[in-house]
Amino acid sequence: MKRLLNWLRRGHLERDLDRELSYHIDRRVADLLASGVRESEARRRAVSEVGGLTQVREEVRDVWLTRWLRDFVYDLRFSARSFLRSPSFTVAVVLSLALGIGSTTAIYSLVDQVVLRALPVYEPERLVLVDWKGDQVADTRGSANLMSYPICRDLQMQDRFFTGVLCRHLTPANLSFGADPRQATVEIVSGSYFAVLGVRPALGRVLRAADDQPGANPVAVLEYGFWRTQLASAPEVVGRKIWINQQPVTVVGVAAETFRGIDIGEVPAVWIPVTLTAQTIPGWSPLNNRRNRWMQVLGRLQPGVTASQAQVGLQPWFKAMLEEDTRREDFPRITPERRARFLASAIAISPAPAGHSSLRLQFAKPLWVLLAATAVLLSLACLNVAGLFLARGSARERETRTRMALGASRARVGRQFLADSVFCALLGGSLGVIVAPIVLQTLLSFLSGDAVGDNNLQSGVNSRVLLFTLLVSTAAGVLSGLAPALQAGRDSLISSLKERGGTPFGGVRLRKAIITVQIAFTLILLVGAALFVRTLSALTGKGTGFSTTSLVSFGLTPSRNGYAPADASRLIRRIHDDVGALRGTESTAVAAMRLLTGGSWSNPLTIQAQERFGTGRDVRLNAISPAFFATLGARIVAGRDFEERDSLPSGATGWGAAIVNEAFVKRYFGGRSPLGARICLGEGPGRKPDIEIVGVVANFNYSGLRDESEQAYFPIFAGRPTAGHFYVRVRGTPEAAFQSIKGALHAADPSLPITYFSTVEEQVNRSLNTERMLAAVSGGFGMLALLLSLVGVYGVMSFVVTHRTREIGVRIALGASRSSALWLVLRDAIVMIAAGTAIALPCVWALGRLVESQLFGVRPTDPTTFTAATLVLVLTGFGAALIPAYRASSIDPTEALRFE
């Protein structure tokens, strides 16, 4: 402890000591002069008696301060000076480490935000997600982990396990403060939401249990960022009215600044109670319906109760509820198999300290894959640096020997090398911290999906990540420095002080081992990159099955603007005709569900052909206008397309005709013609199939590029669409199209906002975000790894040739051919490359199984990919070794031997 204090006071202590010593010396000199000794002689004797000023100072310093800390600081200063003298080496090392550490920091930062970080709420570790495992026999609206509102209310009474239960649902809606409605994300929540999470208001109050009772006043709570940007943090917002889909709602408060919802991928603008569901999602009244699943349910466990205890404890109640559900009158009539599946369902309770997010569900696995790849790259960078340091170490042989001859221990010299590498690592780490936000920004651009609102991801580096970087830098430094530090001073003192190259070939063996491992890592990264690039090109090459050039898409939801269903349908029909009449439009179509967003409308069907049967599983459904397939460029392979007569309502649902796709025919008709067969929605004895199949369309992707589902389409105008997704094939640029379409919309209704407008190509790209991210990042890593290995192979081969110059000279002088000298060097390189490949093979096989789910069109053990990657690596390594090999073969024996 005292030593630590001394460290801080050392300037003062040094001056004190100097004063003390000069007093002593002056007294001694005075005495010597008095006894007749000459001045210069007196001074010299006085100093040598005391024992030499420098030595005394050193020894006293040893008393004051811990030895190793002092030495370490000295070493760092020494390192800094020597690195400044060899700039190219320093740049190579620092750059390698900066890239490795920077990318690791960026990706860890992303993983931390998307997957790991807990919500900024009260005791997030007690939050759990309640989910239904099994067939829920319910209509779905939403992303994942959905349950019905009545279940949420039932769970709220299970106070043995939960202190509180909340449920929530995110949906887009039109918001306005009087004029100019704009689209925003709104979160519909139970009254218990804020209480369970433990979130306080920044202004006014938050929602409470009384707010979701039927007949309560319509209220809303604003999100802090929304309040700040849209209302300039106006303090009198409490009590103001906000219009949600043309319905006035009173603002009662603003949530705490740090709370941005429970979904990292989407931040809502306002929170409203469930009583406002009918206004926010027009035409949807699920509050008392047990067969509508649309809300995520989260609960806060009682203290001392674990998630698994709650899960086990709630099963009996759950099973009893299932039984009771089947006896209710609103339970649909279903097949006995499906009923059995329903009764076999179970409740699942899992910890959810980070809330619920579909972004996380989508990206968690790819991000872990990237983190693993980054770890490999970092190891590669460290190995590269270790190799460079070993080279530098052997170049400093004589310095090392001299130091050891002067009394330094092996450990002392080793510490010097360690200080060198820690210095570089810290420098690389700081550079990496600067590089990381740039990399992070690029990655975030891949993560931005179709969400209407902002996500909560930040591109800055916070303290937790900074600490991580520091740890990684130090670890990198220690690891890179370990090899040369251990290597230092291994051989005997005498042999190495000799003039001639007493080459420490033990050092070269270590370097070769390092290069071999580097090659193995590089091959792993290259194979990974090749697999992901092939996946991406397979998906883009496959395409959607329809033509995406010059195709734009936009959406309208008139019901949110107060339109009654009949008026909404008329409006959509009118817009469809108006846009179709525009000059720049080649063809226009409208659909009820949007394509390529990962979502779809699905339901099982009942088919009446030769015999009657149910599909047994969901069929993807959509309702479309007559020119839909023509606009998209999808071929009708049998029967006909929809015509105007199909747009007249008929039958129970209004749809009189349907068109199915080839996959549907293949699965349910075994390739026979389905024309004339009849279908209807849902399964069960009461269903009457009355919709005639009139056509078959070629397969194309509906929900995403990997989608190969069975699909069925109905005529949209025969039903009563309240929202429409338009697809327009345009002549000219999308921007021009946007202008003219906006004009047409404005003419129809100036206050109706477009919910989105983009080209379908952009849509396709966005749907491929994960694949693009994986391909880009792993491709970049692969290139970097290749570069690092190239430098490594060149370096070590160069070193070998330099140190065996004499030997090769002698060989050539004695009659060996030049090509044998070439072979001598290349043989080494071939052995390293072969060994590296052999090590990589089983690793690739093992790791391949982990990434299998991310791939498409290529298996992880695909031999072509592996061979191609190996070929690239071998050629590169060979090329790198060729230059030193050529040098070896052109050695002039007389020059080489002249070194004697």
Add this chain to the structure above:
Amino acid sequence: MPSPRFPIPQGTLDMLILQILTLEPAHGYSIAQRLEQISKAVVQVNQGSLYPALHRLEQKGWLAAEWKPSETGREAKFYSLTRAGRKQLAIEKESWARLTGAVQLIFNEGGRS
């Protein structure tokens, strides 16, 4: 012919310094002069170890240091024994007596036979 000088171990130097300071506080130079007297007498004291020893003893808390005007008028750093230092000196003296006593016994035994 000058009498033969034996180098003394570090622990002994510490003890000598403590002993010298039992009388009154002194600065480094006067301690060195006293040691010179001792070494002219019998044993060789390496003065190069003096200042490290002084600072070590100060760090251990057996000596306290203070800057005071010296006999020449100039300020010097005076060391004095602390209570802990006195106790330590007593302990050292006791173990030294025991050691020399034991060695003496062994010599007596050897001489008799």
